[in-house]
Amino acid sequence: xxxxxxxxxxxxxxxxxxxxxxxxxxxxxxxxxxxxxxxxxxxxxxxxxxxxxxxxxxxxxxxxxxxxxxxxxxxxxxxxxxxxxxxxxxxxxxxxxxxxxxxxxxxxxxxxxxxxxxxxxxxxxxxxxxxxxxxxxxxxxxxxxxxxxxxxxxxxxxxxxxxxxxxxxxxxxxxxxxxxxxxxxxxxxxxxxxxxxxxxxxxxxxxxxxxxxxxxxx
Numbered sequence: 001x002x003x004x005x006x007x008x009x010x011x012x013x014x015x016x017x018x019x020x021x022x023x024x025x026x027x028x029x030x031x032x033x034x035x036x037x038x039x040x041x042x043x044x045x046x047x048x049x050x051x052x053x054x055x056x057x058x059x060x061x062x063x064x065x066x067x068x069x070x071x072x073x074x075x076x077x078x079x080x081x082x083x084x085x086x087x088x089x090x091x092x093x094x095x096x097x098x099x100x101x102x103x104x105x106x107x108x109x110x111x112x113x114x115x116x117x118x119x120x121x122x123x124x125x126x127x128x129x130x131x132x133x134x135x136x137x138x139x140x141x142x143x144x145x146x147x148x149x150x151x152x153x154x155x156x157x158x159x160x161x162x163x164x165x166x167x168x169x170x171x172x173x174x175x176x177x178x179x180x181x182x183x184x185x186x187x188x189x190x191x192x193x194x195x196x197x198x199x200x201x202x203x204x205x206x207x208x209x210x211x212x213x214x215x216x217x218x
Contacts, residue, residue, distance in 0.1 A: 024110040047091040063113040074101030080180020116197040145198040147217040153210025158187035161200040
């Protein structure tokens with residue numbers, strides 16, 4: 001009889017992450033958008049707070065969406081779809097891929113977004129790595145739902161996309177979505193719970209101040 005065993009992940013709590021980020025409203029931090037060759041460059045007046053490499057225990061930024069954008073031309077909308085941040089060249093700029101070619105943002109907000117299974121994959125040796133983007137950037141995702149403990153402050157709401165249309169927007173996803181994906185509230189702000197998150201489940205920042213905590217269970 002063989003002593004070989006199939007390796008399976010155990011029950012572990014990965015290091016807790018937190019965020020105090022809120023939406024970046026034009027009214028409080030004026031910003032511009034410039035479009036060139038399917039790349040949008042966003043420039044804020046003061047620091048936007050987005051970073052790939054935050055302090056220990058803080059959620060990094062890989063995704064944003066928008067609300068309140070008007071006067072759009074080209075293909076798609078900036079309001080609602082999740083856009084992968086391509087670069088953060090400075091504390092006041094970042095870029096993302098889109099087929100939108102013009103937009104008015106004087107009544108808009110930038111909405112930081114977080115995908116728990118993406119966060120989990122960054123911390124795990126059992127994640128699947130799916131190449132994306134012509135730039136060679138690799139996005140790690142779990143292929144199945146993962147258990148996540150959430151204690152949300154007033155600054156974050158958890159959502160799910162019931163029709164599986166909320167594909168992360170980048171150069172491999174094709175034209176930017178024409179309409180905002182459907183979303184349902186999974187966990188309201190200032191509440192807590194344990195959820196099974198998949199690639200269509202995500203967190204969005206609100207306009208309210210607070211601190212939210214995320215702990216992945218594997």
